Amino acid sequence: GENVEQHPSTLSVQEGDSAVIKCTYSDSASNYFPWYKQELGKGPQLIIDIRSNVGEKKDQRIAVTLNKTAKHFSLHITETQPEDSAVYFCAAGDTGRRALTFGSGTRLQVQP
Amino acid sequence: DGGITQSPKYLFRKEGQNVTLSCEQNLNHDAMYWYRQDPGQGLRLIYYSQIVNDFQKGDIAEGYSVSREKKESFPLTVTSAQKNPTAFYLCASSIDPRDGEQFFGPGTRLTVL
Numbered sequence: 001g002e003n004v005e006q007h008p009s010t011l012s013v014q015e016g017d018s019a020v021i022k023c024t025y026s027d028s029a030s031n032y033f034p035w036y037k038q039e040l041g042k043g044p045q046l047i048i049d050i051r052s053n054v055g056e057k058k059d060q061r062i063a064v065t066l067n068k069t070a071k072h073f074s075l076h077i078t079e080t081q082p083e084d085s086a087v088y089f090c091a092a093g094d095t096g097r098r099a100l101t102f103g104s105g106t107r108l109q110v111q112p
Numbered sequence: 113d114g115g116i117t118q119s120p121k122y123l124f125r126k127e128g129q130n131v132t133l134s135c136e137q138n139l140n141h142d143a144m145y146w147y148r149q150d151p152g153q154g155l156r157l158i159y160y161s162q163i164v165n166d167f168q169k170g171d172i173a174e175g176y177s178v179s180r181e182k183k184e185s186f187p188l189t190v191t192s193a194q195k196n197p198t199a200f201y202l203c204a205s206s207i208d209p210r211d212g213e214q215f216f217g218p219g220t221r222l223t224v225l
Contacts (some may be wrong), residue, residue: 001171002211004154006132006154007210009152030142032212034212034213034214036216041219042218042219043116043118043202043204043216043219044155044202044215044216045216046214046215047216049213051150051212064176089154089155092159099157099160099170099214100157100212100214101157102154102155102156104152104153105152105153105154106156
C-alpha cells in the first residue's frame with residue numbers, strides 16, 4: 001500500500017518568513033495530493049491540492065509543487081502570519097481506488 | 113448550512129462498553145470515511161464506504177464496525193474488542209470515490225476510562 005512520509009515534524013518561523021513542508025510517497029499510482037490544515041481540536045481543512053498532471057499550483061500565499069519522478073511534493077507558505085500556526089498534513093491517493101494516506105503532520109509555529 | 117456533523121464532541125465510556133459515534137452529511141456525497149487520530153500522529157483509515165449499503169475495511173478496522181443504511185449517515189461503533197480506543201475520531205466525505213477531495217467533520221474525542 002501507499003506510505004507517506006512528512007518532514008519536518010515541527011517548524012518554527014518568524015512572521016513574514018517562508019515555510020516549506022516536504023512529503024514523499026511510495027506508490028507510483030497515486031495521482032492526487034492534498035494538503036490539510038488542522039487547528040487544535042478541529043477537523044482538518046483542505047487548503048490546496050494538486051493532481052499528477054500539473055507540477056505546481058498557487059493560491060495566494062500558498063503553493064504546492066509535485067515531482068512525480070522523485071515521488072515528492074512540497075507545501076510552500078510565503079509571508080507567514082500568526083494565524084498560519086497549525087498542524088499541516090499532506091496526503092496521497094489514487095482516486096478511484098480508496099481513501100487517502102496521510103503523512104504524520106507538521107506543527108507550524110509562526111512567531112510574531 | 114451544508115456540511116458534516118459529528119456528535120458528540122466529547123465522549124466518555126467505561127472499558128468494555130461498546131460506543132457508537134455519529135456522522136451525518138447533507139452534502140449529497142456518495143463516499144464517507146472514518147479516520148482515527150492519535151496525539152502527534154497522522155490520520156489512519158478505519159473504514160470507508162463508496163456507496164449506500166457497501167463499506168470496506170481500512171488499515172485499522174479491527175475492533176470497529178460501521179453501517180451505511182442511508183447516504184447521509186455513516187455511524188462508527190467502537191467495540192470492546194478495540195484494545196486502545198481512546199483517540200480523536202474524524203469522519204469525512206467526498207462527492208464520489210474518484211474525486212479525491214475529502215471534507216472533514218469537527219471530530220469526536222473518545223476517552224475510555
